[in-house]
Amino acid sequence: MSDPLAHFPQLTLRIADKLHDRLKASAQANHQSLEAEVIARLEGSFTTQxxxxxxxxxxxxxxxxxxxxxxxxxxxxxxxx
Structure with a gap:
């Protein structure tokens, strides 16, 4: 069985520990993975006025x-x- 996410490009990103901690806390509060939190925030930055x-x-x-x-x-x- 192939990985359904295999066709998505990967991104390696270096961020400050403090920002990483804030993202992790927000992801936990939103009951989602860190990856989902980052994606939601990035997508939101393109849709907000x-x-x-x-x-x-x-x-x-x-x-x-x-x-x-x-x-x-x-x-x-x-x-x-």
Whole structure:
């Protein structure tokens, strides 16, 4: 029987002991292997938005919220008149 993972390239990586310990602890907390933890973190780094894009999106949402509040207040005043 052949190894189902044999077609995946291997990567040898040297990292500081402290980072290795943090990865191991995180893998244990997430109930997965160290390899799975590293892969999940690497894949996540390609799918998350850059911090600037998040900040811009956050500001756009706040602007819309303030506009909705203004419209609600205007509607409330119109209903009272």
């Amino acid at each position: 850059p911090q600037e894009s998040l900040a811009e999106g956050h500001q756009a949402l706040l602007d819309k919220l303030h506009r909705l509040e203004d419209l609600a207040e205007e509607a409330s005043h119109s209903a009272d008149a």
